Amino acid sequence: xxxxxESGGGLIQPGGSLRLSCEASGFxxxxxxxxxxxxxPGKGLEWVSIIYSGGTTYDADSVKGRIxxxxxxxxxxxxxxxxxxGTDDTAVYYxxxxxxxxxxxxxxxxxxxxxxxxxx
Amino acid sequence: SSELTQPPSLSVSQGQSARxxxxxxxxxxxxxxxxxxxxxxxxxxxxxxxxxxPSGIPERFSGSSSGTTVTLTISGVEAEDEADxxxxxxxxxxxSFVFGTGTTVTVL
Numbered sequence: 042x043x044x045x046x047e048s049g050g051g052l053i054q055p056g057g058s059l060r061l062s063c064e065a066s067g068f069x070x071x072x073x074x075x076x077x078x079x080x081x082p083g084k085g086l087e088w089v090s091i092i093y094s095g096g097t098t099y100d101a102d103s104v105k106g107r108i109x110x111x112x113x114x115x116x117x118x119x120x121x122x123x124x125x126x127g128t129d130d131t132a133v134y135y136x137x138x139x140x141x142x143x144x145x146x147x148x149x150x151x152x153x154x155x156x157x158x159x160x161x
Numbered sequence: 162s163s164e165l166t167q168p169p170s171l172s173v174s175q176g177q178s179a180r181x182x183x184x185x186x187x188x189x190x191x192x193x194x195x196x197x198x199x200x201x202x203x204x205x206x207x208x209x210x211x212x213x214x215p216s217g218i219p220e221r222f223s224g225s226s227s228g229t230t231v232t233l234t235i236s237g238v239e240a241e242d243e244a245d246x247x248x249x250x251x252x253x254x255x256x257s258f259v260f261g262t263g264t265t266v267t268v269l
Binding site: 076085086087091099101137144147149151152 | 192194196198202203204205206209210213215245247249250251255256257258259260261262263
């Protein structure tokens with residue numbers, strides 16, 4: 042089955058760090074661009090970061106300098122390292138697969154999300 | 162990418178058509194994508210490249226573009242279409258992505 046499953050979320054104190062993981066199955070994540078998108082409670086979707094097949098990465102200005110997106114092709118997994126967490130990082134974090142190259146810059150497969158809650 | 166503006170909410174009677182707009186100056190030369198998000202679920206891609214529909218998406222969902230405004234139309238709204246809808250765009254190099262403010266559709 043083609044799917045994405047995120048893990049690694051939880052309750053974290055402000056200033057802490059977290060590494061989120063996204064396991065892809067049914068397809069090779071390295072053949073696609075992959076992204077992280079988050080959604081704060083009761084709010085809209087916010088793009089966080091993207092990694093392309095060749096390894097190029099881009100981050101949203103709101104998190105630049107505090108996050109690192111990476112990929113382990115051998116394990117078909119995507120990661121997101123978030124440092125110096127603040128309360129405004131509280132959100133559901135989704136892993137998303139990019140459309141096939143040539144179909145533009147959108148996301149055609151999403152995981153169920155993992156919840157990150159930053160609180161003391 | 163600049164902010165994409167959507168109406169916060171829309172109410173539509175079952176069987177009627179719903180039109181959701183998404184506006185930004187950048188949309189004049191960038192493609193737009195549309196997602197549906199039902200409560201407690203992950204987003205689902207409905208439309209890509211302004212008007213293309215992925216396999217498995219019902220034909221009642223369609224997209225169009227005119228200048229700086231793009232529109233998602235749901236023809237013959239069904240009860241299951243009650244959800245939040247988001248547009249999304251990216252710059253032409255794929256280095257910056259932005260989602261719209263979201264529209265909650267209520268089916269009467």
